[in-house]
Amino acid sequence: MVTNKQIAEIFAKTADLLEIKGENPFKVRAYRNAARMLENSSKDFNKLVKEGFDLTKLPGIGHDLSEYIKEIVNTGKFHKLEELKKEIPQGLIELLSIEGLGPKRVKLLYESFGIKNMDELKKYALNGELEKLPGFGPKLVEKILKGVKQLKKAGIRFLWAEVEEVAYELKDYLLDFEGVEIVDIAGSFRRKKESVGDLDILVIAKDYPKVSEYFVKFPKVKEVYSKGLTRSTVFLENDLQVDLRAVAKESYAAALHYFTGSKAHNIEIRKLAIQKGLKINEYGVYRGNEIIASQTEEDVYKSVGLEYIEPELRENRGEIEAALNKSLPNLVNKDDIQGVFEYVKNTKEIDNALLNATKNHFEYIIFNLSENIDELTDYIKSLKCEIKLITSIQTEIDKNGEIEIKKVFKNVDLITGVMQKCDLDYETQTKRYINALKNPYLKILLRPSMREVLKKEEIDVDWELVFDTAKQNKKILEINSNPRFLDLNDVLIKKGIEKKCMFLLSNFKNDCKYGLFQARRGWCEKDNILNTLSYKQLKNFLNF
Numbered sequence: 007m008v009t010n011k012q013i014a015e016i017f018a019k020t021a022d023l024l025e026i027k028g029e030n031p032f033k034v035r036a037y038r039n040a041a042r043m044l045e046n047s048s049k050d051f052n053k054l055v056k057e058g059f060d061l062t063k064l065p066g067i068g069h070d071l072s073e074y075i076k077e078i079v080n081t082g083k084f085h086k087l088e089e090l091k092k093e094i095p096q097g098l099i100e101l102l103s104i105e106g107l108g109p110k111r112v113k114l115l116y117e118s119f120g121i122k123n124m125d126e127l128k129k130y131a132l133n134g135e136l137e138k139l140p141g142f143g144p145k146l147v148e149k150i151l152k153g154v155k156q157l158k159k160a161g162i163r164f165l166w167a168e169v170e171e172v173a174y175e176l177k178d179y180l181l182d183f184e185g186v187e188i189v190d191i192a193g194s195f196r197r198k199k200e201s202v203g204d205l206d207i208l209v210i211a212k213d214y215p216k217v218s219e220y221f222v223k224f225p226k227v228k229e230v231y232s233k234g235l236t237r238s239t240v241f242l243e244n245d246l247q248v249d250l251r252a253v254a255k256e257s258y259a260a261a262l263h264y265f266t267g268s269k270a271h272n273i274e275i276r277k278l279a280i281q282k283g284l285k286i287n288e289y290g291v292y293r294g295n296e297i298i299a300s301q302t303e304e305d306v307y308k309s310v311g312l313e314y315i316e317p318e319l320r321e322n323r324g325e326i327e328a329a330l331n332k333s334l335p336n337l338v339n340k341d342d343i344q345g346v347f348e349y350v351k352n353t354k355e356i357d358n359a360l361l362n363a364t365k366n367h368f369e370y371i372i373f374n375l376s377e378n379i380d381e382l383t384d385y386i387k388s389l390k391c392e393i394k395l396i397t398s399i400q401t402e403i404d405k406n407g408e409i410e411i412k413k414v415f416k417n418v419d420l421i422t423g424v425m426q427k428c429d430l431d432y433e434t435q436t437k438r439y440i441n442a443l444k445n446p447y448l449k450i451l452l453r454p455s456m457r458e459v460l461k462k463e464e465i466d467v468d469w470e471l472v473f474d475t476a477k478q479n480k481k482i483l484e485i486n487s488n489p490r491f492l493d494l495n496d497v498l499i500k501k502g503i504e505k506k507c508m509f510l511l512s513n514f515k516n517d518c519k520y521g522l523f524q525a526r527r528g529w530c531e532k533d534n535i536l537n538t539l540s541y542k543q544l545k546n547f548l549n550f
């Protein structure tokens with residue numbers, strides 16, 4: 007359901023972006039007027055559209071505006087705004103959320119200095135250039151700087167892999183302190199979410215004030231934001247926020263559960279507790295005033311009638327129903343992996359992959375080659391080892407969904423494919439995917455949705471149909487382990503699993519751990535992952 011306010015916001019945003027773009031002021035004003043009209047109207051536009059009411063009968067609504075409102079009610083989106091968002095740099099749009107900066111000023115900043123994002127804005131604010139612009143006094147510049155700082159703190163997210171090292175370093179640092187018994191990193195970090203907003207650390211310690219003193223002296227702390235009796239917050243050098251909380255021993259399981267989240271998961275658990283006449287909060291599970299579960303998280307779940315739910319699943323995406331029905335997935339583990347898929351570009355990378363596979367006792371390696379193919383296939387063929395070596399050639403898939411192979415290669419077992427970047431509409435793009443997945447030569451689709459974590463959304467196609475087609479044609483979809491891509495994402499993996507698709511967990515720097523987290527967040531069991539098969543099973547499945 008779309009509210010009047012949401013429609014108004016879409017029009018107001020459209021007006022802002024048109025103004026930044028320097029469009030005709032009349033057009034800009036028309037959108038602003040439409041926004042105001044919607045906000046002040048006592049009519050429910052969502053309802054009117056759904057009832058098929060002719061909006062042009064209302065004062066001040068012409069044919070165009072009526073169509074726009076219908077579009078927004080029916081699709082939740084406005085194509086003109088979507089187009090503008092593509093045209094105008096994202097950073098420029100973000101500048102609008104800084105207090106004191108409207109579209110006129112953002113436009114002026116862009117035209118005067120080419121400022122396109124917060125970092126550039128900050129630079130010009132600090133070097134004194136900003137104050138030279140008409141209307142930009144020292145007060146405004148100060149306000150802008152404050153706004154930049156707040157927004158950066160509120161808005162930035164980090165890749166999980168980007169905070170991994172410092173997170174564990176900080177954990178070890180805390181554990182080193184006398185009297186610290188337990189340290190756990192909870193929050194999205196524990197749920198292995200591809201990106202994290204901040205770190206939520208829990209400690210059990212004899213003397214929390216002393217631990218807190220020690221915590222803020224961690225060498226990578228840049229700024230101490232607060233230091234309280236049970237909670238302290240700092241910012242690290244890279245602007246990552248870290249919250250440290252002291253927890254009493256008797257509350258630890260409940261606290262760990264609460265601060266692991268997600269919030270949506272917690273809310274559902276709390277509802278279950280209420281149904282059972284219990285109360286759950288970060289201090290414990292209570293019946294009346296008595297704590298009834300506190301030793302482990304298993305106890306917390308048991309108290310509300312559930313099996314233990316792995317942190318990766320705690321997103322309120324069906325895990326609670328599954329735990330009630332005892333149908334939770336048995337998530338894939340690192341130990342289930344029998345062989346690896348490696349992107350290799352030269353013989354050194356091949357040697358590395360071989361060493362790594364030997365160390366991990368893997369049965370086979372699939373080498374994915376995209377360049378120097380003749381040289382590398384010869385090299386692979388010349389290697390003498392116990393490990394079974396499989397070669398795949400990476401092809402590009404063109405805008406029609408056809409694979410491009412420049413020549414016939416010898417000693418090749420498999421063909422993989424990546425979609426070339428093509429701007430196509432939803433229908434055409436879907437057809438292209440379907441066509442590619444029906445190609446008898448293609449076995450594995452790499453980087454299936456072309457996404458980038460925090461940067462680029464997955465491609466917009468009919469995923470249900472794509473998964474159905476992949477399943478019917480026995481095509482494999484990659485779960486890419488590069489923490490920048492993690493393609494497919496967790497939500498799509500889960501959809502694919504419901505369609506019984508098979509996924510390949512590829513390696514990144516000789517390791518698939520980030521992809522494994524993603525696979526687990528997408529509810530993958532062992533049987534959903536191609537490279538948990540033995541070599542014999544694999545050969546059979548892929549038919550090479």
Ligand code: DGT
Pocket residue numbers: 192193194195199201202203204205206264265266267268269272273
């Ligand atoms: P992030 O930091 O944005 O990547 O995501 P989280 O999940 O780490 O969220 P954060 O840091 O805001 O809070 C940590 C956990 O604390 C969260 O996962 C669940 C819990 N929590 C926070 N606020 C609330 C709340 O209002 N209600 C409930 N039930 N739990 C909350």
Ligand code: CA
Pocket residue numbers: 193194195202203204205206
């Ligand atoms: Ca967090």
Ligand code: CA
Pocket residue numbers: 193204205206249
């Ligand atoms: Ca937090």
